[in-house]
Amino acid sequence: MKRICIYGLGAVGGLMAARLAAAGVAVNAVARGPTLAAIQSNGIELRETISGRSVITRHALNAAEAPAELGVQDLVVLAVKTTGMQQVAAEIGPLLGKHTTVLSAMNGVPWWFLHGMDPELARIGLNTVDPQRVISQAIDPASVIGCVTHLSAAAPAPGVVQHVAGHRLIMGEPMGAVPGPRCEQTMNVFRTAGFEVEPADSIQREIWFKLWGNMTVNPISALTGATGDLIMADDLVRAFMSRCMLEAAAIGRRIGLPIEVDPEERHAVTSQLGAFRTSMLQDAEAGKPLELDALVAAVVEIARQLQIPTPQIDTLLGLARLKARVAGMY
Known part of the structure; x- marks a missing residue:
């Protein structure tokens, strides 16, 4: 996976982007407003405590407001608030190709939650999180890998991320318990960035x-x-x-x-x-x-x-x- 994009540079997305960049990965990012301006001017600032010592580092990201400026990616990490997903669905198209993997790292019940579960549950609608299935139509649930984050971070200022605690990520494909090649690749990407990544028997x-x-x-x-x-x-x-x-x-x-x-x-x-x-x-x-x-x-x-x-x-x-x-x- 060479082309990796973090969509949303809040606390979790910012931490992922900074850690990946620190590991030598060329990271693209979708951001806007003061965050975009800060990243384009100074890169992303990562604040951590390592061995009891406060450490601050800066890392360059290729950030843009319009996904069309970045082009098709191998991996897109969605680290936005769920309240913004309809706007993401309307804009994300240029990032997605036939083989793009989408890592969903958000709170709560996601739009793809029932994908791959018991066929009896297919009749259940999730209009609260995917009105008229607009998100599912824009981002195919079959392309998704789910991610549950067990860490704490904060974004005290635009372009700044503070790691508070934890490094654990749990990842899995909605369709089954055994990680496929794209899930393995994704887990390895984040392992190189210092995250403790575990496969899930059932990501749901x-x-x-x-x-x-x-x-x-x-x-x-x-x-x-x-x-x-x-x-x-x-x-x-x-x-x-x-x-x-x-x-x-x-x-x-x-x-x-x-x-x-x-x-x-x-x-x-x-x-x-x-x-x-x-x-x-x-x-x-x-x-x-x-x-x-x-x-x-x-x-x-x-x-x-x-x-x-x-x-x-x-x-x-x-x-x-x-x-x-x-x-x-x-």
């Missing part, structure tokens, strides 16, 4: 498990303005989160993605993160659109079509969506 199961925790703490943080430690310390809130998670686990069992963990076990892991600010809280504080559709509404949509009751998740979605609408973020 990995996505659902990560969603299982994020779908509650993220919208609750946006509703309340609370950091993770305060959310987890409130017994009533924690119990409400558990009830939502039990409903999501029931959906998971129905679609072949069982979760063999008790909500309290997941809460204990979240509690260890301390006073962290979720990505949705950061978006809410910045007045950006909230990823409620991919993290919560898609779960409700799947449940409705399978006739699985979700009164707790419904309440969470209704309150968070109303809050976001009033603030002009939905």
